[in-house]
Each structure stands twice: as structure tokens, then as C-alpha cells.
Amino acid sequence: MQRASELALELVRGANPEFDxxxxxxxxxxxxxxxxxVPGLPWPEKFDLLQILWCPRDHSGTETDTPYCPAFQVFWRKAETLEGVLIAPPQPDLGLEHYTPNPCVVSPEVVxxxxNIHTLPDDIKIDIDAWEERSSDGIDYSSDFAHAPGxxxxxxxxxxxxxxxxxMTCECGAEQLPLFTADTGENNGGRESWQPIEEAGGEESYEGPVGVSIGRGYALQLYYCPESEQHTGRSAMA
Known part of the structure; x- marks a missing residue:
């Protein structure tokens, strides 16, 4: 019986005989x-541009703690060192459609x-639980305050x-910090707390304009080491 990997390679070679x-x-x-x-990005004294790419396949044995996710690569740059933009950039011969983002122009908004409530001291958790119980409009700390979706x-x-x-611990022993989150959707199912400025007061909705799906509707988080941009980042799905 032909293995799935062999069949995939055969199909790719049929479409592109020069595939290596x-x-x-x-x-x-x-x-x-x-x-x-985007204020707050690391090492502004050395860089002024952050580029994030990934391989649109499921990976295992990489720095990700979840084996069924794309693999990130991060490039810290000075914009003045970049050469001209490629008119026809090369495309992967094999990739998953749900890991291929729709082209988007972003308008960054600072929030x-x-x-995370699980990382807080017990006395603060108790106070938050009591505050949520007193709330009459169903406000939830985690969904409405702690974690912006998308x-x-x-x-x-x-x-x-x-x-x-x-x-998330680096090989050097330092705790790595969140750098970038790729999410399956936006607006957390219509939470008014996180509506973009241009949509404030509008109808609640759940959007996925980027067109990417992580797992069964989850997010993929990329972490970086604050000690050095040369240290390998890690990722996790949650």
C-alpha cells in the first residue's frame, strides 16, 4: 500500500517535474x-522591522510543543538593508490551505x-471570582480583560x-515571552470588550478575515528569548 507521503510527493512531481x-x-x-x-517590539535600538514566516505544513520535532502546526521563522531587520521586493516570490510546492493566510493590510491598535488568571496568586483569584459574581452584565476577567482575541x-x-x-524556557535558562499570536478567528465570538475601534458599537460577530485555522479553532503562540534575538524561539498551541 502506497504511503501518504509517497503519494503526496508523486502528486507534487506530477504538477512540477522540477520539484526537488x-x-x-x-x-x-x-x-x-x-x-x-507597532510600539514595544524588542530591541528597537538594533532593529526597525520584524518579519515572521512559516512553513504551511504540520511539523514535528521542531521548537513547537504541538506537533501538528506550521513552523515559524523570525527575522529581525533594519529596513534600510532590504533590497527590492520580488515581483514573483517563490511559492511552496506543498502546503495546507488552512495555513495559507489571506493577504491583509493591518491597522494596528494598542490594547x-x-x-492569565491561572498565573495569579490565590488571593487575587478569589477577589476576581467575587467581582465576577457581583457583576450583573456577565463580565468575565479572562475573556473581557486578560486576553485580547485574534x-x-x-x-x-x-x-x-x-x-x-x-x-516557556529557552535553552539558555531564561523565560521566553510572547511575541506573536496567530489565531483561528477574531473578536472572541463577539465580545464587545475587544471590538476594533472602527467597529465599536456595531453588531457582534465572529470573524476570520485571515483565513487561517489552527487545530480545532485554537491559536498558535510564538515566544522569543529576551536575552538575545539569536536564541531560537518556541511555539505552543492553546
Missing amino acids: PGSPSPLIPVAQLYYRE AEYP WKVMGHGMYWGIYDPYP
Whole structure:
């Protein structure tokens, strides 16, 4: 019986006879962020542009803690060193459609997030629970205050809906910090707390304009080491 990997390779070679499985595979651009538009990015004294790409396939044995996700690559740059933009950039010969983002132009909006409730001291958790019980409009700390849904940079990271949060530790021993979140959708099912400015007061909705699906509707978080941009980042799905 023909294995799935052999069948996939046969199909790719049929569409592109020049395909070489041993050569590097082109990556898909996921985000290009200029420091002038996104405040708070690391090492502003050295860089003014952050480029994030990924391979649109499920990976295992990489820095991700979840084996069925695309693999990130991060590039910290000075914009003045970049050469001309390719008119026809190379495309991967094999990739998954739900890991291929729709082209988007972003209008960054700065929001305030708060720590995951599972990482807070017990006395503060008790106070938050009491506050939520007194609330008459169903406000929830985690959904309405702690974690902005959707695609974002920095902040306190994901909701961690699959399992409780745990420290992401670099090989150097430092705790890695959230850098970038790729989410399956936007606006957390219509939470008014996180409506974009241009949509404030409008009808609640659940949108997915980027067209990416992570797992069964989850998010993929990329972490970086604050000690050095040369240290390998890690990722986790939650």
C-alpha cells in the first residue's frame, strides 16, 4: 500500500517535474511589522522591522510543543538593508490551505491585556471570582480583560484553552515571552470588550478575515528569548 507521503510527493512531481524534495522549501510570509507602527517590539535600538514566516505544513520535532502546526521563522531587520521586493516570490510546492493566510493590510491598535488568571496568586483569584459574581452584565476577567482575541503582537499571550499555562524556557535558562499570536478567528465570538475601534458599537460577530485555522479553532503562540534575538524561539498551541 502506497504511503501518504509517497503519494503526496508523486502528486507534487506530477504538477512540477522540477520539484526537488531535498532543496529548501519557500516559506509563506505571515506578518511584516514596522517598529514605527507597532510600539514595544524588542530591541528597537538594533532593529526597525520584524518579519515572521512559516512553513504551511504540520511539523514535528521542531521548537513547537504541538506537533501538528506550521513552523515559524523570525527575522529581525533594519529596513534600510532590504533590497527590492520580488515581483514573483517563490511559492511552496506543498502546503495546507488552512495555513495559507489571506493577504491583509493591518491597522494596528494598542490594547491593554492582563495576566492569565491561572498565573495569579490565590488571593487575587478569589477577589476576581467575587467581582465576577457581583457583576450583573456577565463580565468575565479572562475573556473581557486578560486576553485580547485574534492576531496580535506581544501582550500576555493566549487564552490557553487546552491546558493551563506553563513557563516557556529557552535553552539558555531564561523565560521566553510572547511575541506573536496567530489565531483561528477574531473578536472572541463577539465580545464587545475587544471590538476594533472602527467597529465599536456595531453588531457582534465572529470573524476570520485571515483565513487561517489552527487545530480545532485554537491559536498558535510564538515566544522569543529576551536575552538575545539569536536564541531560537518556541511555539505552543492553546
